[in-house]
Amino acid sequence: MTHILPGAPWLIAHRSMLGVNQPHKVTLNGQDYALWQNDRGEIFALNNVCPHMQAPLSNGWICKERDTITCPFHALEFDGEGKLHREGKRDTQPFAQPLKLTVIGDCIWTYDDCKPRTGIPDIVKQIASEYDFVGIAGDKTIQGDFLSTWLINSDFNHQNGTHRQLFQIVQNHMTEFVKDGYWYKVKQESTRANNSVRELLSNPVLFAIPKILKSTVEYFFPSVLILYAETGSGPFAQVVVQYPQQQNQTKIYELIFAKFKSAWIKPLLRQSMLKAIDVVVEQDSTAIETRYPYQPAKIRLPNEEVMMYAEKLYREW
Ligand code: FES
Ligand SMILES: [Fe+2]
Structure with a gap:
């Protein structure tokens, strides 16, 4: 396939997703x-x-002693440069093709061997230094193109439908939209209806989400976007990562960070927090995967200028 957005920095994995000595x-x-x-x-x-x-x-x-990966078919061994290891010797020429990586902290970035067009955003490193890492959530392949997946996270109306059952958002109000090239930022206030007792019990993280939730979403097109919110348990940062797998398959996962008010909250809320994000991503992917083929919209809603801006960045890349 032809590269989608060639020259973009892609955050292809977080160290915690790799394990040790495991392909x-x-x-x-x-x-x-x-x-x-x-x-x-x-x-x-x-x-x-x-x-x-x-x-x-x-x-x-993986062979720990030689830092090689062994092929499952005939057990040939290659090192990280793609060079073959045979009978205790290392070939001089690489046979397997290495992918150039840039590892920053726990984040593994790549330009997919294209000429860089934008820098690797510093933001993830900055968040990692200020917040406590909670875990990875919402890790899945969405059967949808890259643009549709990016746009749903620039859509400030879909909470009302797509995420209605989880967060019970009854009103969403955008208070700020600023942009500067591939970076843009939105501030919003979301008003929630009351969750039922059943919902609260099945997902205790809902206790931590205030009735009027103020949040900021900061975008570093097309690699990551971050949602910052102030919750009852302390500040929260949700780093949403996306990259194109195929023309119609997009990888998404989220790095969840928080500054818990007290240490005992983390073990209490961790699972529930990650589970809520899994549900959010599942709801987004259902919205993307069940849509009929694209047609120009005949109705416009407020706040759609954010989506339009993102689409323009994509088309003019
Ligand atoms: S296919 Fe033969 S060693 Fe990989
Ligand atoms: Fe969503």
């Missing part, structure tokens, strides 16, 4: 890669297609 498959712009992390925290990525007879390297295993 992890990533698909980016139609190409599969095998990623792995050794016990010193070094991370490697190779084209997943074995140069011998095209078996998927990510189904193989």
